Amino acid sequence: MRTTSAILSKIFTQRFYIQNTGFFLVLFYLLFGVVNGANLLAYHKGLMLGFLGNYTFLVLVLLLWTSYALKCVGFMLKTFQLQGYDFLYPTMGSIAKPARRIIWLRLHTAIYMPVLVYVAIALVIAVQQGYYPQAVIIAVVNIANCIWPLALYERKLEQPDVIFFTGHLQRWINRHFTKPPVLFFLYELFTNFPRRIVSTKLFSAGVLWLTFLIMARGDYFDLRGLQLGVMISVLSHMQLMVHHRAFDDTYLNFMENLPVSLFTHYMRLVGVYVITFLPEMIIITANAYTKTTPWGLITVFCTALSLMILFRTLLFFPKMNPEVHVRYTMLTSFIVLFMILGHYEWPAVLLLQTASAIIFFTKYRTYEPYIETGS
Amino acid sequence: MPDPVIALHAVKKNYQDVPILDIARLELPAGIYWLQGENGAGKTTCMKVMAGLIPFKGEILLQGKVSSREHPVQFRRLINYAEAEPLYPSFLTGRDLLELYLNTKGGNPEEIRAISEKLGVHIFVNNPVSSYSSGMLKKLSLLLAFTGTPALILLDEPLITIDTRALAVLYDLIREYSAKGVSFCITSHQPLDEEELTVTGTLKVAHKNITLS
Numbered sequence: 001m002r003t004t005s006a007i008l009s010k011i012f013t014q015r016f017y018i019q020n021t022g023f024f025l026v027l028f029y030l031l032f033g034v035v036n037g038a039n040l041l042a043y044h045k046g047l048m049l050g051f052l053g054n055y056t057f058l059v060l061v062l063l064l065w066t067s068y069a070l071k072c073v074g075f076m077l078k079t080f081q082l083q084g085y086d087f088l089y090p091t092m093g094s095i096a097k098p099a100r101r102i103i104w105l106r107l108h109t110a111i112y113m114p115v116l117v118y119v120a121i122a123l124v125i126a127v128q129q130g131y132y133p134q135a136v137i138i139a140v141v142n143i144a145n146c147i148w149p150l151a152l153y154e155r156k157l158e159q160p161d162v163i164f165f166t167g168h169l170q171r172w173i174n175r176h177f178t179k180p181p182v183l184f185f186l187y188e189l190f191t192n193f194p195r196r197i198v199s200t201k202l203f204s205a206g207v208l209w210l211t212f213l214i215m216a217r218g219d220y221f222d223l224r225g226l227q228l229g230v231m232i233s234v235l236s237h238m239q240l241m242v243h244h245r246a247f248d249d250t251y252l253n254f255m256e257n258l259p260v261s262l263f264t265h266y267m268r269l270v271g272v273y274v275i276t277f278l279p280e281m282i283i284i285t286a287n288a289y290t291k292t293t294p295w296g297l298i299t300v301f302c303t304a305l306s307l308m309i310l311f312r313t314l315l316f317f318p319k320m321n322p323e324v325h326v327r328y329t330m331l332t333s334f335i336v337l338f339m340i341l342g343h344y345e346w347p348a349v350l351l352l353q354t355a356s357a358i359i360f361f362t363k364y365r366t367y368e369p370y371i372e373t374g375s
Numbered sequence: 376m377p378d379p380v381i382a383l384h385a386v387k388k389n390y391q392d393v394p395i396l397d398i399a400r401l402e403l404p405a406g407i408y409w410l411q412g413e414n415g416a417g418k419t420t421c422m423k424v425m426a427g428l429i430p431f432k433g434e435i436l437l438q439g440k441v442s443s444r445e446h447p448v449q450f451r452r453l454i455n456y457a458e459a460e461p462l463y464p465s466f467l468t469g470r471d472l473l474e475l476y477l478n479t480k481g482g483n484p485e486e487i488r489a490i491s492e493k494l495g496v497h498i499f500v501n502n503p504v505s506s507y508s509s510g511m512l513k514k515l516s517l518l519l520a521f522t523g524t525p526a527l528i529l530l531d532e533p534l535i536t537i538d539t540r541a542l543a544v545l546y547d548l549i550r551e552y553s554a555k556g557v558s559f560c561i562t563s564h565q566p567l568d569e570e571e572l573t574v575t576g577t578l579k580v581a582h583k584n585i586t587l588s
Contacts, residue, residue, distance in 0.1 A: 366430040
């Protein structure tokens, strides 16, 4: 019969490495693929001496290792919340606490192992070269990174409903703050699909950063150039829009029985995208407020939000699957792009807003999800 | 003669090209109705149509004057619905939902708080629904169905998954609200307890139509 550790290793450790194969391949390439094989040892020794000899660099490296520890913790805790993994509560809960702590430690160190291996080599170098204080700091931080997660795993076992790190904070928020419907979709993304929202936002921020970089390199600023970047940023949100429709279809059907006017429903939809695009609006304002007028910024924001709202309302056509949706959004983007190039930004905004409102007010009450029969 | 609490006129509902409901006319006076039908006959679809959850052809009138087409907001204020298998976003708490219903449907929060305590919902109302069992979810959805000032409450399979104490509370609530003039339409494969409830009539869903007997 296999041991408990072996079975749990299959559930946690093996799944972790399989799920993160891509991540480790990229990491492996960055650490070992970018340098000539003959210089590999010297390169890594240089890297280690670099962070051993500079405290700022060392702090950065420690933060990177701790962020990896957080990734490990997130994976372990999320496993408990997955459908079909409920059996972990009664089984793990039946193990005596001291034995369970050892199991947690084994599982956590197994997925934290890549860092521990690198740390072990760094410690040898540190001792050889006489960097004793740095060696102590590295050892303490990494031992801590192996121990503090165990308390979270124990807490998760005792309080299955706790999503945040502190159950008290979560319960306090639940008691004192009522989630408004405009935030439902964002809660869904941040609680159940954090990777999706974070990757979209990183990509979108990257597009804006590139837009400003290109204009800075060319030593010019053109509002139309910025709007082009903003349009690409908006297009990067399309997967979120399709997800938004699926979320509404699956979970918010009960809202249709509420005595809420169409206008309020429309404002909720607009609100969702205003809040979603808020980070980009802050980035744009921070980078462009010295280069354009407030009116210029308002023009950019209105164009972006009008595009987003129209792209979302297009999904109220039940047969609009993601493939067809892409075609319509690209077509709309091209038309709007030419209007922007011709300085017809506000007529474009007006057209987009009118189209969105017409689609929403005619389609909302009659919309129901379309199920493709495949025939 | 008083206006019927609900009247369906030429109501048709298709899923894609498959007709599910085709009701030429159905008028129900105030009372408690037991909606019966085989699995897949269209009971839940009928309830969702009545509750304004899914689009349909035709028109539904409440209290003889509130139209599903012309007064969509007023219509939804007068009709409440509790699903057979309720599903809510996992991160919402019972309190989030309760406050949303009270804010939109109106009604007396104290009355709802009292029902919440009777059903035992107050114990877990601050927890996210992801931590609820099916019975807890069912109790929450039943509680939500009693918010506001409805003229008609639709209960889809309310007898399943709840414990016997909650079932007794539910029968009490139906009697109490019925005495205040609220009508009920209840689907259940289990017979309704005759000692607990006096049913005004039985509705049978079959062959895309509903007949009152």
